[in-house]
Structure formats: C-alpha cells, structure tokens
Amino acid sequence: MGEALSTFYSKGNLNTMKNVTLYHHGPSTCSQKVRIILELKNISYESKIIDLLAGEQHAPEYVKLNPNHLVPTLVTDDGVLIESSVINEYLDDNFPGIPAKPSDPFNIAKMRLWVKYIDVYHPQCGSITYGIGMRNILIQKPKDELDQEIASIPDLIKRKNRRDLVDMGLDAPVLIEALKQTEVLLDKLEQELENSDWLFNNSFGIADAATLPYIIRMEQLALGELFSSTKRPNINNWYERIKNMDIFENAVTSYIPEALIGVLTKFGNDQKDKIFKIMEKK
Amino acid sequence: MGEALSTFYSKGNLNTMKNVTLYHHGPSTCSQKVRIILELKNISYESKIIDLLAGEQHAPEYVKLNPNHLVPTLVTDDGVLIESSVINEYLDDNFPGIPAKPSDPFNIAKMRLWVKYIDVYHPQCGSITYGIGMRNILIQKPKDELDQEIASIPDLIKRKNRRDLVDMGLDAPVLIEALKQTEVLLDKLEQELENSDWLFNNSFGIADAATLPYIIRMEQLALGELFSSTKRPNINNWYERIKNMDIFENAVTSYIPEALIGVLTKFGNDQKDKIFKIMEKK
Numbered sequence: 001m002g003e004a005l006s007t008f009y010s011k012g013n014l015n016t017m018k019n020v021t022l023y024h025h026g027p028s029t030c031s032q033k034v035r036i037i038l039e040l041k042n043i044s045y046e047s048k049i050i051d052l053l054a055g056e057q058h059a060p061e062y063v064k065l066n067p068n069h070l071v072p073t074l075v076t077d078d079g080v081l082i083e084s085s086v087i088n089e090y091l092d093d094n095f096p097g098i099p100a101k102p103s104d105p106f107n108i109a110k111m112r113l114w115v116k117y118i119d120v121y122h123p124q125c126g127s128i129t130y131g132i133g134m135r136n137i138l139i140q141k142p143k144d145e146l147d148q149e150i151a152s153i154p155d156l157i158k159r160k161n162r163r164d165l166v167d168m169g170l171d172a173p174v175l176i177e178a179l180k181q182t183e184v185l186l187d188k189l190e191q192e193l194e195n196s197d198w199l200f201n202n203s204f205g206i207a208d209a210a211t212l213p214y215i216i217r218m219e220q221l222a223l224g225e226l227f228s229s230t231k232r233p234n235i236n237n238w239y240e241r242i243k244n245m246d247i248f249e250n251a252v253t254s255y256i257p258e259a260l261i262g263v264l265t266k267f268g269n270d271q272k273d274k275i276f277k278i279m280e281k282k
Numbered sequence: 283m284g285e286a287l288s289t290f291y292s293k294g295n296l297n298t299m300k301n302v303t304l305y306h307h308g309p310s311t312c313s314q315k316v317r318i319i320l321e322l323k324n325i326s327y328e329s330k331i332i333d334l335l336a337g338e339q340h341a342p343e344y345v346k347l348n349p350n351h352l353v354p355t356l357v358t359d360d361g362v363l364i365e366s367s368v369i370n371e372y373l374d375d376n377f378p379g380i381p382a383k384p385s386d387p388f389n390i391a392k393m394r395l396w397v398k399y400i401d402v403y404h405p406q407c408g409s410i411t412y413g414i415g416m417r418n419i420l421i422q423k424p425k426d427e428l429d430q431e432i433a434s435i436p437d438l439i440k441r442k443n444r445r446d447l448v449d450m451g452l453d454a455p456v457l458i459e460a461l462k463q464t465e466v467l468l469d470k471l472e473q474e475l476e477n478s479d480w481l482f483n484n485s486f487g488i489a490d491a492a493t494l495p496y497i498i499r500m501e502q503l504a505l506g507e508l509f510s511s512t513k514r515p516n517i518n519n520w521y522e523r524i525k526n527m528d529i530f531e532n533a534v535t536s537y538i539p540e541a542l543i544g545v546l547t548k549f550g551n552d553q554k555d556k557i558f559k560i561m562e563k564k
Contacts, residue, residue: 078388086394093387105375106360112368 018094020045023065023073025052026255029125029213030084031072036209037088039251041097085115088206100205111200111207114192118210121185124178125214131165131175132221132271133264138166170274179278185214186226186235193234197241204245208238215239216252220261222268223275300376302327305347305355307334308537311407311495312366313354317533318491319370323379367397370488382487393482393489396474400492403467406460407496413447413457414503414553415546420448452556461560467496468508468517475516479523486527490520497521498534502543504550505557 022038022045024031038045050056050071057069066073066082074081074090081087092100102108138146150166153159164172189211192199199207215235218226227235242248268275304320304327306313320327332338332353339351348355348364356363356372363369374382384390420428432448435441446454471493474481481489497517500508509517524530550557 076388081388081391081395083395083398086391086398089394090387090391093390105372106358106363108375109363109368109372112371113363113365116365116368 018077021048021075022046023048023050023062023071023075025050025071026257027260028052028071029122029217030070032213032216032252032255033084033209034072034074034087034091035251035255036212036247037091037100037206039247040100040204040209041091041095043091043095043097085119085206085210088209092206098203100201100209102201102205107200111205114199114207115210117188118185118207118214121181121214124181124185125217127161127165127172127175127178128182128221129217129264130162131169131172131178132275133267135166135169136267137263170271170278176278179275182214182218182226183279186232190227190232190234193238197238204242204247208242212242212252217264220256220264220268222265222272225276226279300359303330303357304328305330305332305344305353305357307332307353308539309542310334310353311404311499312352314495314498314534314537315366315491316354316356316369316373317537318494318529319373319382319488321529321533322382322486322491323373323377325373325377325379367401367488367492370491374488380485382483382491384483384487389482393487396481396489397492399470400467400489400496403463403496406463406467407499409443409447409454409457409460410464410503411499411546412444413451413454413460414557415549417448417451418549419545452553452560458560461557464496464500464508465561468514471497472509472514472516475520479520486524486529490524494524494534502538502546502550504547504554507558508561 020038020043022031022034024035024047026049050062052071056062057066057071062073063069065075065080068082070082072082072084072087074087076094078094081090088100102111138149141149146166150159150162153162161172161174164174169175198204199211201207215227218224225231227239229236302320302325304313304316306317306329308331332344334353338344339348339353344355345351347357347362350364352364354364354366354369356369358376360376363372370382384393420431423431428448432441432444435444443454443456446456451457480486481493483489497509500506507513509521511518
C-alpha cells in the first residue's frame with residue numbers, strides 16, 4: 001500500500017468512506033443507543049430528525065424505510081437497516097475505530113444475551129415514561145381529542161395499555177409491572193458491574209450503549225436515588241464514568257430538550273413516594 | 283506448527299477440542315434450531331434431554347443453568363449459554379466447519395434482523411401448537427386437574443392465554459392473531475426466497491435454522507398446503523432442498539416422536555377448514 005493510500009485508510013478517513021444517514025429522534029432510547037456507538041467509533045453521519053410527537057414516523061416515505069414505524073433507521077451505501085441492536089453490531093463490524101464488542105466469542109455471546117434482555121425490557125421504559133410523565137400532559141386535553149388519539153393506536157394490546165396508563169397512572173397494572181421489571185434490571189446491572197467497569201468488555205461497548213438510555217430516563221424521571229452511591233454503588237460509578245466521556249453530551253444530552261426533562265422530572269418528583277413504595281413491594 | 287499438531291487442528295478435531303453439552307427437548311422449536319447448527323457444523327456434543335412434559339425445566343438444578351426455565355441450554359468449557367439465537371452465533375464464531383453466517387457485514391445484519399423477527403414470531407407457534415393440538419388432549423382431563431395445571435403458570439399473561447386456548451380453541455383471540463401472524467411470516471419468507479436459495483447466505487445458515495422449525499410444525503399440524511408448490515413455490519422448494527440434507531433427519535425428525543406428530547396431524551386435519559378460513563380473512 002502506497003503512503004498516500006495508507007494515510008487515506010487511517011482510522012478517521014475510513015469512517016468517512018461510506019455515506020451514513022441516521023433517521024432518529026432526540027430523546028428516543030433506541031436512537032440514543034445508535035448515536036452513542038456512532039459517536040464512540042467517530043463515524044460521521046447525516047442526521048435526519050423524525051419528530052415522533054408530530055407523527056413523522058407514520059409518513060409514507062419514512063415507512064418505506066422502516067415498515068415498523070419506529071426510529072432509528074440507518075441508511076448506508078450498503079442499504080437500509082432497522083433495529084438498534086442490529087445496527088450497532090453492523091456499525092462495529094463495518095467501521096474501524098474503538099471496538100464496541102469484546103474480542104472473544106464467549107463474551108460476545110454474553111454481550112448479545114444482555115442486549116436481548118434489554119430489548120425485552122424496552123417496553124417497560126415506555127410504560128414508565130408514559131404513565132409517570134406524559135399522561136399528566138395528556139389528561140389536560142379535551143376528552144374527545146384524547147379518546148381519538150388513543151383509538152388511533154393500531155395494536156390492540158398497546159391501545160389497551162395506553163388507555164390504562166392515561167386513566168390510572170401509577171395504579172395501572174402495566175406500570176406496576178414495569179416498575180417491578182425495572183427493579184429486576186437494576187439488580188442485574190448492579191451485579192454485572194460488580195467486578196467489571198464495563199459490560200462484557202474492557203471498555204465502553206455495545207452492551208453499555210444498550211443500557212445507558214434507560215438509566216438516563218430514570219434519572220430524568222427523578223428516580224436517580226435508585227442508583228445512588230449508597231443504594232447501588234456499581235451502577236453509580238459506571239454512570240459517573242460515562243458522564244465524564246464525550247459521548248454523553250455529544251450523543252445524548254445535546255439531543256434532549258431541557259424542557260422535556262423539566263416536565264418529566266417535575267411529574268417524577270410529585271409521585272416519587274408512591275413509585276418507591278411500589279418498587280419496594282416485591 | 284508441527285505436522286502432528288496441524289493434523290490435530292484439522293476441522294474435525296478442532297470441533298472436539300471443547301466439551302459441548304446441549305440440554306434440549308426433542309420437539310421444541312428452539313432446541314431444533316441449535317441441534318441443526320451443531321449438526322451442520324459437525325460439532326460433537328453430549329445430549330441431555332429435558333422432558334418438558336414432566337416439568338424437568340423447573341428442576342432447581344436445571345434452573346441454575348437456565349434461569350428462564352426454558353430449553354435449550356448450551357454448556358461448553360467457556361461456560362453456560364442460553365437463547366438459541368445467541369447460542370447459534372456463538373457456535374459459528376467459535377467452531378470451524380461449514381460457516382453458518384454470510385461473510386459480509388450487511389448480510390450478517392440482515393440475517394440478524396430476520397432472526398430477531400423470528401424470535402418475536404416464536405410465541406405464535408406456541409399458541410398454534412397449543413390451541414390446535416395440545417388442548418384437545420388437555421380438555422379430556424378432569425376439570426380440577428386441568429384448572430390446577432393452568433393456575434400453576436406463573437406469568438399472568440401466559441396463564442390467561444392458556445386458559446383462552448383451552449376454553450376456546452380456534453375462537454381464542456390469541457390463536458386467531460397467531461394465525462394472522464403466521465400468514466405474515468409465510469408471505470415474508472416466500473418473498474425473501476424469491477431470488478435466493480437460502481436466507482441471506484450462499485448456503486444453509488443461521489437464518490434458515492431459525493425458520494425451519496416453524497415450517498416443520500405447520501406441516502405437522504396438517505397445514506402443509508400453506509406452502510404447497512402452487513401456493514408458495516419458493517418456500518416449497520426451500521423446504522424440499524432441506525429435506526434432502528442430512529441435518530433434516532439427524533437434527534430434527536429423529537428427535538420428534540412419531541406419536542406426537544400423529545396427534546398434531548389428526549387435530550390439525552379435523553380443524554383445517556376453519557383454520558384456513560381464519561387465515562384467509564385479513
């Protein structure tokens with residue numbers, strides 16, 4: 001390889017060889033996961049914001065890219081990919097830079113097992129965000145408008161859950177279950193971080209990226225006490241380490257409106273006592 | 283590397299370097315997925331049957347290996363792994379032999395996306411097997427005994443679904459939804475196989491292994507017409523190709539009792555007209 005070419009192939013340039021476009025939404029947990037890995041691996045990308053509150057995920061042009069009506073979607077010269085966990089492994093397989101996976105197959109398998117677990121946990125975060133935060137904005141709408149909004153949810157089970165979350169808040173069975181599953185997640189995470197700074201890797205990687213957005217959301221909902229330095233010190237230390245990394249601001253906080261955090265934190269604070277009581281009852 | 287050592291490291295021997303034990307159940311779809319890849323890659327393993335009908339998946343010793351009370355579980359010198367999709371990637375990463383993954387990152391990502399989709403489909407297969415087949419055996423039990431069996435299911439939603447499947451059979455909403463999702467799966471599969479003999483690979487691989495057990499189950503339930511040579515020729519050809527491979531008998535049919543297939547096929551045949559009517563209604 002000639003000197004010029006070898007310079008071109010140096011880390012930074014290789015990452016700009018492919019055109020990368022990310023369709024995403026600032027606060028969306030799964031969008032955060034992909035932005036974090038793009039940032040970690042120093043991959044330049046074109047950012048296209050999909051405004052979930054304005055329903056842009058349902059626009060026919062976008063649904064052609066993402067038939068699930070979800071964010072994020074990654075488009076490269078290779079083609080279109082959806083599902084954050086699939087996208088993140090692809091980014092690590094395809095782009096050099098800091099590796100986001102462990103190097104041995106057994107730890108890779110453990111990382112994948114964890115990511116699969118987090119994917120299963122994911123809907124609980126929706127219930128928590130909705131039932132503790134967003135519902136308090138929605139119930140201020142005129143009843144007709146709200147009913148129509150809920151009726152437009154195509155999936156029968158999601159529609160029923162949304163109805164319960166709006167009508168019952170912290171008394172909705174789906175939210176009580178979500179809080180219990182969150183307690184399970186935090187216990188598992190505290191244990192995984194007992195002897196390791198990062199999840200199944202020597203440095204921040206895909207499993208950390210998959211988990212972080214849910215910890216951030218809990219903090220935004222005024223539930224940070226769940227991983228205080230006395231209650232769950234391993235999570236606390238892990239979170240502090242991440243807050244000191246550039247990715248934290250560049251891929252996460254810079255994309256989340258302060259006003260949204262303010263609303264979530266207010267409603268979380270108002271209901272904190274009841275939330276902790278539910279979580280203590282096992 | 284000396285000659286003796288290089289002979290030792292030749293394909294076959296490398297696959298016997300690690301001790302591999304598989305805890306599995308003959309007809310279980312996810313057990314089939316792993317047995318298929320072990321067979322494809324010519325990996326020798328110790329077989330430990332977990333009798334799901336006798337409740338051996340709940341035995342404390344087994345739960346230590348698989349906290350989800352499920353099969354399969356793979357134990358190697360590296361440690362314990364669960365979840366068939368994670369296990370199969372581990373086997374391909376770790377053992378030489380016929381590769382079960384495509385070689386380029388984009389097709390690997392598409393394979394993973396498909397496997398993730400199949401993992402989400404998986405519970406539908408349970409509803410179909412249960413609601414069309416097994417319920418007809420269960421409803422012959424004394425009511426007390428049956429009620430107790432259903433009451434022992436810990437998960438609230440699974441318990442409710444089981445109750446509906448037993449009480450309503452083909453009128454259970456969960457079964458009607460499962461049949462609709464099966465129609466979606468078959469349409470997607472027919473399309474994926476339009477220009478390719480195998481799923482996202484040049485030869486039989488992980489995505490094929492993930493899909494095959496559900497096609498086999500449909501055939502066992504007398505629903506083979508859904509992928510007849512006229513109705514869905516691509517699936518039909520793919521299935522015929524697989525039936526001609528050694529893995530089909532060695533990893534699948536040899537582990538499934540004829541008597542079970544007989545029962546499933548009988549109940550499927552009895553209800554076939556109603557099943558197809560449900561599937562035609564979109």
